[in-house]
Amino acid sequence: MDPHLLTTFVTVARHGSFSAAAAELGYTQSAISQQVAALEADLGLALLRRRPVEPTPAGRRLLEHAEPLLLRLRAARADVLRTAAEPRHLLRLAATPLAVNPVVAARLAEARARQPRLEIRLRMCRAERLAALVAEGRADLGLADGIAAPSDPLRLPDAGPMTTTGVTEEDLVVALPAGHPLAGRASLRLADLIDARWLRTPLCPPARLRDLVGEGFPAGLEYEGDDVRTALNLAAAGHGLTLLPASAVPAGGGGGGGVCAVPVAAPRLVHRVELLHAALPPGAAADLVAALSG
Amino acid sequence: MDPHLLTTFVTVARHGSFSAAAAELGYTQSAISQQVAALEADLGLALLRRRPVEPTPAGRRLLEHAEPLLLRLRAARADVLRTAAEPRHLLRLAATPLAVNPVVAARLAEARARQPRLEIRLRMCRAERLAALVAEGRADLGLADGIAAPSDPLRLPDAGPMTTTGVTEEDLVVALPAGHPLAGRASLRLADLIDARWLRTPLCPPARLRDLVGEGFPAGLEYEGDDVRTALNLAAAGHGLTLLPASAVPAGGGGGGGVCAVPVAAPRLVHRVELLHAALPPGAAADLVAALSG
DNA sequence: CCAAATTACGTCGACCGTAAGAATC
DNA sequence: GATTCTTACGGTCGACGTAATTTGG
Numbered sequence: 001m002d003p004h005l006l007t008t009f010v011t012v013a014r015h016g017s018f019s020a021a022a023a024e025l026g027y028t029q030s031a032i033s034q035q036v037a038a039l040e041a042d043l044g045l046a047l048l049r050r051r052p053v054e055p056t057p058a059g060r061r062l063l064e065h066a067e068p069l070l071l072r073l074r075a076a077r078a079d080v081l082r083t084a085a086e087p088r089h090l091l092r093l094a095a096t097p098l099a100v101n102p103v104v105a106a107r108l109a110e111a112r113a114r115q116p117r118l119e120i121r122l123r124m125c126r127a128e129r130l131a132a133l134v135a136e137g138r139a140d141l142g143l144a145d146g147i148a149a150p151s152d153p154l155r156l157p158d159a160g161p162m163t164t165t166g167v168t169e170e171d172l173v174v175a176l177p178a179g180h181p182l183a184g185r186a187s188l189r190l191a192d193l194i195d196a197r198w199l200r201t202p203l204c205p206p207a208r209l210r211d212l213v214g215e216g217f218p219a220g221l222e223y224e225g226d227d228v229r230t231a232l233n234l235a236a237a238g239h240g241l242t243l244l245p246a247s248a249v250p251a252g253g254g255g256g257g258g259v260c261a262v263p264v265a266a267p268r269l270v271h272r273v274e275l276l277h278a279a280l281p282p283g284a285a286a287d288l289v290a291a292l293s294g
Numbered sequence: 295m296d297p298h299l300l301t302t303f304v305t306v307a308r309h310g311s312f313s314a315a316a317a318e319l320g321y322t323q324s325a326i327s328q329q330v331a332a333l334e335a336d337l338g339l340a341l342l343r344r345r346p347v348e349p350t351p352a353g354r355r356l357l358e359h360a361e362p363l364l365l366r367l368r369a370a371r372a373d374v375l376r377t378a379a380e381p382r383h384l385l386r387l388a389a390t391p392l393a394v395n396p397v398v399a400a401r402l403a404e405a406r407a408r409q410p411r412l413e414i415r416l417r418m419c420r421a422e423r424l425a426a427l428v429a430e431g432r433a434d435l436g437l438a439d440g441i442a443a444p445s446d447p448l449r450l451p452d453a454g455p456m457t458t459t460g461v462t463e464e465d466l467v468v469a470l471p472a473g474h475p476l477a478g479r480a481s482l483r484l485a486d487l488i489d490a491r492w493l494r495t496p497l498c499p500p501a502r503l504r505d506l507v508g509e510g511f512p513a514g515l516e517y518e519g520d521d522v523r524t525a526l527n528l529a530a531a532g533h534g535l536t537l538l539p540a541s542a543v544p545a546g547g548g549g550g551g552g553v554c555a556v557p558v559a560a561p562r563l564v565h566r567v568e569l570l571h572a573a574l575p576p577g578a579a580a581d582l583v584a585a586l587s588g
Numbered sequence: 589c590c591a592a593a594t595t596a597c598g599t600c601g602a603c604c605g606t607a608a609g610a611a612t613c
Numbered sequence: 614g615a616t617t618c619t620t621a622c623g624g625t626c627g628a629c630g631t632a633a634t635t636t637g638g
Contacts, residue, residue, distance in 0.1 A: 325630070328628075
């Protein structure tokens with residue numbers, strides 16, 4: 001179970017070819033063959049079927065383990081090395097699309113006002129990748145958003161020891177087309193919407209939606225992008241409902257096409273933004289964390 | 295970052311001695327010294343201060359990563375090997391103290407009635423260790439209990455890809471001494487108890503309690519065991535309140551000393567039991583999982 | 589001065605590359 | 614028969630043990 005052999009195995013499985021893996025890793029075919037053989041000998045069972053090269057059941061199981069394992073290994077290395085890094089003034093921030101709400105943006109501004117030398121590079125990414133980015137040190141700080149019960153932490157993929165801090169919580173609303181029968185309501189319950197069509201978008205993770213609304217709700221349009229205005233336009237046009245933080249839906253229901261935001265009364269849920277970071281690089285990071293935490 | 299070197303490093307740190315680690319691992323002092331040196335050279339920084347032997351800040355950080363990392367490595371190996379294991383009729387079950395409630399016990403009985411050859415060895419353990427036990431294959435199935443919002447999964451330490459299934463959810467009650475001012479109430483809110491003294495016991499994880507009740511509640515007695523009757527007796531005697539599943543508190547408020555169980559009305563919480571398992575060993579396991587899932 | 593970690597050095601084994609040998613499409 | 618993986622074999626480098634050396638209490 002040497003990580004070295006594990007990466008080789010993963011690469012071979014991904015390419016479906018020993019020679020391609022050899023090319024990528026800078027080894028000869030022969031070495032790859034020996035490494036795979038060594039791993040199989042170590043475990044005492046076949047991991048790959050040859051010609052065509054594809055994982056056996058045991059191999060598939062190992063693949064499920066190997067990826068997070070290697071991620072955590074890289075994360076550990078990055079985290080330890082960070083303790084000896086020199087101070088930086090450029091902070092690389094990674095955020096999910098809905099994480100930079102007005103409050104977060106304002107706090108970032110405060111921090112920059114207090115620390116003129118502070119530079120921030122903000123990069124967007126999906127929630128699943130965010131923890132990995134931060135863990136591996138490819139981002140210094142992460143801002144993740146999600147739906148949770150009030151004061152409950154978000155469920156983020158575990159990529160090793162990391163600090164998570166709640167930043168904001170705000171009301172959750174359902175974005176309805178202006179003409180929808182429930183559009184005028186002061187609030188509604190998700191249970192009332194069990195038959196509604198939902199917009200499938202990474203803005204509101206489908207897995208979470210399934211938990212909340214129930215299994216097998218009729219799927220509306222699937223929008224693979226993460227632009228909020230596009231999602232709102234789609235919602236306004238009746239392609240499906242969306243769960244969004246209140247601040248993401250323009251007030252008054254005006255705008256282009258008319259969406260109406262109705263707060264979710266039950267279950268009690270909030271849209272939560274969380275800050276996550278591994279060991280902080282010395283420098284401006286600690287101040288920014290403090291500023292964001294409020 | 296060879297796991298081999300990592301285990302050596304962890305062992306040295308735990309013993310605070312190179313020679314002791316050498317004895318445990320079956321190496322010479324010299325080898326240990328070289329291994330630690332190799333790890334430090336690889337990372338480019340000191341991990342241990344010598345004489346006395348204790349971790350540097352970077353070393354402490356690495357230790358935080360190393361333990362879960364090595365656990366996951368063992369877990370991966372065990373999981374893959376299990377795919378090739380021969381069928382077993384003895385199932386090793388691990389459970390947290392409150393997980394085997396009447397419903398779970400009844401379902402276990404059903405399964406045994408249907409499968410006469412099925413043997414079950416039940417072993418108790420704390421929640422923190424349960425996921426590790428199952429992941430490493432030292433138990434085939436795990437039954438974990440905890441407090442969560444209705445239909446929300448439990449927060450278990452992540453020890454790799456595992457299947458979790460909800461088994462039961464039941465009401466959560468506060469165990470109050472019979473004479474307590476709130477004892478007669480039909481229900482109460484946790485917010486009402488913010489100033490109460492709580493019994494600190496692994497039966498109700500203190501971390502979770504802090505989340506629910508708030509920071510810095512006055513700590514009552516700390517009970518390190520996990521016997522429910524003892525906890526009830528302590529609660530009856532006024533040492534502090536406890537959150538328990540309804541079925542754990544004898545009805546009628548009678549019993550030895552008098553505790554009164556008052557359901558928790560807000561926040562909406564349940565006591566949840568979850569079944570977790572990695573790859574199922576062939577044999578009776580799948581049936582048992584089905585029986586427990588209801 | 590003693591216990592304990594480091595360094596020096598020799599040996600053995602692991603791993604990779606070259607090259608020849610199977611196996612499958 | 615060509616491509617692709619496997620096996621054979623030799624060289625190199627790394628890892629461990631023995632033993633001498635240094636360091637710190």
